[in-house]
Amino acid sequence: DQQVKQNSPSLSVQEGRISILNCDYTNSMFDYFLWYKKYPAEGPTFLISISSIKDKNEDGRFTVFLNKSAKHLSLHIVPSQPGDSAVYFCAASANSGYSTLTFGKGTMLLVSP
Amino acid sequence: GAGVSQSPRYKVAKRGQDVALRCDPISGHVSLFWYQQALGQGPEFLTYFQNEAQLDKSGLPSDRFFAERPEGSVSTLKIQRTQQEDSAVYLCASSGTGQNIQYFGAGTRLSVL
Numbered sequence: 211d212q213q214v215k216q217n218s219p220s221l222s223v224q225e226g227r228i229s230i231l232n233c234d235y236t237n238s239m240f241d242y243f244l245w246y247k248k249y250p251a252e253g254p255t256f257l258i259s260i261s262s263i264k265d266k267n268e269d270g271r272f273t274v275f276l277n278k279s280a281k282h283l284s285l286h287i288v289p290s291q292p293g294d295s296a297v298y299f300c301a302a303s304a305n306s307g308y309s310t311l312t313f314g315k316g317t318m319l320l321v322s323p
Numbered sequence: 324g325a326g327v328s329q330s331p332r333y334k335v336a337k338r339g340q341d342v343a344l345r346c347d348p349i350s351g352h353v354s355l356f357w358y359q360q361a362l363g364q365g366p367e368f369l370t371y372f373q374n375e376a377q378l379d380k381s382g383l384p385s386d387r388f389f390a391e392r393p394e395g396s397v398s399t400l401k402i403q404r405t406q407q408e409d410s411a412v413y414l415c416a417s418s419g420t421g422q423n424i425q426y427f428g429a430g431t432r433l434s435v436l
Contacts, residue, residue, distance in 0.1 A: 214365075242423045253327070253414055253427035254366070299365050309423045310356065310379065311416075313365030 213237045214302050216314035223321055229287040231317050233300030236281065240302040242309065245274060245285050248297045248316070257298075258285070290321045325349065327428035329415050335434045336405045344400045344431045348417030355398050356425060357390055358414040366414050372398060405435045 215234045223229045233243075241262040246254035260267040260274045260283070267274050273286045287294055297316045303309040328347040336342050348355050353374050358366035359382075369388070371379040374395035383390070387406075392398040402409055412432050416425035 244424065246427075251429070253329075253429045256424050256426065259424060301365075303423060309354075309418065309425070310368050310371060311358075311366070311425060313367070315363065315365050 211236070212314070213240075214300055214312050214314040216298075216300055216317050218317050219315070220318040220320070223290050223319070225292055225321055225323050226289045229285075229290045229294065229319055229321065231285040231287075231298050231300075231319065233283045233285075233314055234281060235283075235302050237302070237304065237312070238281070239304040240312070241305050242303045243274070243276060243283050244301045244303075244311065245272075246299045246301060246313075247294075248299060254299055287319075290319075292321050292323055295319055295321050327415055327417055327426055329413075329428035329431050331431060332429065333432050333434075335436065337436055338406060339404050340435075341401065341403045342405055342433065344402075344413050344433070346398045346400070346415030346428060348396065348398070348415070349419075349426055352417035352419050352426075353395070354418045354420075354422075354425075355392060356416045356418075357398070357400050358416065359384075360412040360414055360430070362411075369400070369413075402433075405433075407435050409433060410435045 244259040245257045300314040301311040355372040357369040360366040368382040372392040387403045389401045412430040414430045416427045
């Protein structure tokens with residue numbers, strides 16, 4: 211069973227608009243969440259993270275929201291740019307002494323000019 | 324270089340052949356992880372090293388998979404008697420002491436024919 215779920219395989223938005231990528235998790239032991247961005251033929255690149263003690267973290271155009279009661283997090287990108295087109299992975303870790311990551315399947319974002 | 328380096332980038336193997344994949348982590352990073360990413364899926368954990376000690380190998384799919392990090396720096400993932408189902412991208416990641424963020428290499432794409 212998938213512990214981290216990204217139910218939208220793809221998302222298309224226009225340049226300048228907001229992109230919202232969603233992620234749900236089932237394991238209540240997860241306490242740290244990360245978003246990675248991946249271009250073709252490259253490895254995942256860290257984008258932004260949030261600890262379970264917070265409900266929001268912002269870095270420039272990127273904001274991650276965490277709703278612990280719903281076991282849901284979302285990544286907001288505003289304004290979206292064509293260079294944001296990539297696959298976005300949601301990942302989670304539990305406080306196990308080291309931080310093995312459990313990933314979702316990813317959402318492909320396409321930002322059109 | 325400053326990032327995680329993996330080699331080779333691409334490897335084609337005949338079924339039954341042994342392969343060795345190399346990872347050179349970020350200098351000074353004590354934690355090193357290997358992940359397997361099948362087509363259309365998110366990365367899945369294989370094994371974890373803290374310095375030279377392999378502390379978790381619960382994700383290795385079979386005893387044909389073996390990983391080592393003898394001097395606590397470079398790591399090698401070895402797959403013996405490769406099978407078609409081993410075809411995937413193998414990602415290496417490293418992180419510093421106490422860090423939750425993992426930094427990934429570009430991966431090795433293994434194709435078993």
